[in-house]
Amino acid sequence: MKEKKSEQGEGVVSHGVFxxxxxxxxxxxxxxxxxxxxxEAKIKSPLTLNFIKGDExxxxxxxxxxxxxxxxxxxxxxxxxxxxxxxxFESAGPREMIYFDPTKxxxxxxxxxxxxxxxxxxxRSLVLQLWHRYGVRSIFGAKFGYQGFVSQYQHPxxxxxxxxxxxxxxxxxxxxxxxxxxQTVDEIVDSLERHNINVLFTIxxxxxxxxxxxxxxxIKRRGLRIGIIGVxxxxxxxIPYVSRTFGHDTAVDQATIAICAAxxxxxxxxxxxxxxxxxxxxxxxxxxxxxxxxxxxxxVLIPEQRFEMEGEKGLxxxxxxxxxxxxxxxIVVAEGAGQGFFHTDSGKAKHDASGNLKLHDIGxxxxxKLKSHFKKIDVPLxxxxxxxxxxxxxxxxNSMDAIFCNNLAEHAAHAAMAGKTGMVVGLWYENFTHLPxxxxxxxxxxVDLEGDLWRSTVESTGQPTKxxxx
Numbered sequence: 001m002k003e004k005k006s007e008q009g010e011g012v013v014s015h016g017v018f019x020x021x022x023x024x025x026x027x028x029x030x031x032x033x034x035x036x037x038x039x040e041a042k043i044k045s046p047l048t049l050n051f052i053k054g055d056e057x058x059x060x061x062x063x064x065x066x067x068x069x070x071x072x073x074x075x076x077x078x079x080x081x082x083x084x085x086x087x088x089f090e091s092a093g094p095r096e097m098i099y100f101d102p103t104k105x106x107x108x109x110x111x112x113x114x115x116x117x118x119x120x121x122x123x124r125s126l127v128l129q130l131w132h133r134y135g136v137r138s139i140f141g142a143k144f145g146y147q148g149f150v151s152q153y154q155h156p157x158x159x160x161x162x163x164x165x166x167x168x169x170x171x172x173x174x175x176x177x178x179x180x181x182x183q184t185v186d187e188i189v190d191s192l193e194r195h196n197i198n199v200l201f202t203i204x205x206x207x208x209x210x211x212x213x214x215x216x217x218x219i220k221r222r223g224l225r226i227g228i229i230g231v232x233x234x235x236x237x238x239i240p241y242v243s244r245t246f247g248h249d250t251a252v253d254q255a256t257i258a259i260c261a262a263x264x265x266x267x268x269x270x271x272x273x274x275x276x277x278x279x280x281x282x283x284x285x286x287x288x289x290x291x292x293x294x295x296x297x298x299x300v301l302i303p304e305q306r307f308e309m310e311g312e313k314g315l316x317x318x319x320x321x322x323x324x325x326x327x328x329x330x331i332v333v334a335e336g337a338g339q340g341f342f343h344t345d346s347g348k349a350k351h352d353a354s355g356n357l358k359l360h361d362i363g364x365x366x367x368x369k370l371k372s373h374f375k376k377i378d379v380p381l382x383x384x385x386x387x388x389x390x391x392x393x394x395x396x397x398n399s400m401d402a403i404f405c406n407n408l409a410e411h412a413a414h415a416a417m418a419g420k421t422g423m424v425v426g427l428w429y430e431n432f433t434h435l436p437x438x439x440x441x442x443x444x445x446x447v448d449l450e451g452d453l454w455r456s457t458v459e460s461t462g463q464p465t466k467x468x469x470x
Contacts, residue, residue, distance in 0.1 A: 251395075
């Protein structure tokens with residue numbers, strides 16, 4: 001992954017694996033990709049798997065099985081020439097020996113941050129996997145995120161079993177509730193210790209995983225043996241070194257419905273313009289993929305690329321040409337795009353409860369600027385603005401996300417029972433991996449402006465490669 005400071009700013013990385021000339025990823029070379037364990041796994045797994053080839057029974061995964069970070073043969077040879085082992089991730093999957101006794105282990109899970117399609121699917125699949133495959137009977141859910149572990153909020157634990165989770169996958173949101181905001185790590189660990197929790201599953205995005213990492217560090221400081229397993233959740237798909245996060249596919253599906261509506265509205269009026277704002281604080285994956293899926297979009301604006309409104313190379317001039325030739329247009333903008341238009345004193349910048357910088361509404365800004373521009377040049381404009389964000393967030397998972405959530409939960413359960421800790425379950429080259437929390441929270445993944453996704457987006461829309469002066 002390659003840093004793109006000039007366009008994208010600090011603290012984000014580009015997902016451009018195959019363009020690197022000197023190795024897979026210099027940053028990754030310095031990271032410890034080994035997964036922590038609570039101790040030696042000495043208990044025979046109750047799963048009826050084996051290592052026998054050709055018997056039509058799935059195999060256990062050995063701890064020394066690893067997946068290369070970079071599939072490029074050229075880069076692999078460079079490591080070999082230097083006498084180095086290339087970066088690799090521990091493979092996920094069921095282990096032959098486990099650490100926890102299923103009849104005695106006590107498990108908790110928590111959902112945090114913004115709502116996302118698939119949260120209930122992960123909860124349900126975790127419960128069913130632990131209950132039916134491992135025989136775990138003590139499974140609890142913490143209410144409203146990390147607040148559920150802090151006594152002042154007085155949120156009771158929910159006892160989870162197959163009956164309780166039977167139908168929750170058909171609903172959007174999370175039956176456990178969610179919240180934003182930091183809670184005191186000491187109090188959370190006190191609660192885990194007080195309730196004799198052995199494993200905590202944290203289902204959430206960057207802020208949740210950073211919290212999980214802090215909890216894990218406090219657990220180690222106290223010398224406790226409590227496993228912390230993360231399931232990465234973000235609609236934006238911006239977790240580094242993870243190919244895909246759950247909820248993203250459903251978000252793209254739902255976004256296409258809004259784009260279709262914008263297209264219908266735009267074609268239904270002279271000089272009709274539909275503007276659709278989609279999620280994407282730092283990364284424009286939803287905007288790009290949904291626009292490619294529909295191929296009815298004429299401009300996509302994402303946080304990774306700066307654009308201008310005015311001037312011969314700006315958005316307004318391009319839209320003038322588009323309306324003159326075709327009579328309608330559709331614009332898709334990610335919520336984090338164009339934030340440079342808002343001049344805010346950095347000392348007065350506002351943040352939400354999760355510590356994220358509060359974004360200005362680029363959709364409203366864009367709509368107002370376009371209306372003002374076309375009024376000045378005396379050209380009638382029929383503009384419709386659509387913001388489907390909360391509809392998308394609250395949607396139930398589609399079939400692809402439902403399958404993916406189930407796989408993530410199964411691998412999270414396998415990792416937890418084997419005594420793994422301080423990690424998240426990831427996906428890399430369509431294989432499930434174990435990724436240290438420190439690596440999963442080291443930066444953000446963004447669209448590579450020199451990569452296939454952005455190239456395909458620009459080709460699909462027909463927009464200029466850059467909507468600004470050089």
